Amino acid sequence: MIVGRLNYSKMAKSPHLNIIISDQDKERLKKLAIVAERSMSQLAAIAIREYLDRYEKSASNTSTDKINIP
Secondary structure, eight states: OOOSOOOGGGSOOSOOOOOOOOHHHHHHHHHHHHHHTSOHHHHHHHHHHHHHHHHHHHHHTSSSSOOOOO
16 A cells, blocks of 8 residues: 655646657667757657647648648
8 A cells, every 4th residue: 555645746747648669769769868968758758849840830831731640
């Protein structure tokens, strides 16, 4: 049995997203995070933001609202 209370004041205030990735991709992310001096979470958030920005931009350059995701 777990005794105690969660300290919500110390928990992150940002939205959370859980993802499932391969062990190989996790290791790649870990190595890049070390080189970039960021946490894996920070680096993943940056990668997702850049991906979304790139594909939203490409979608706005087409005549349809559909995004062609490779």
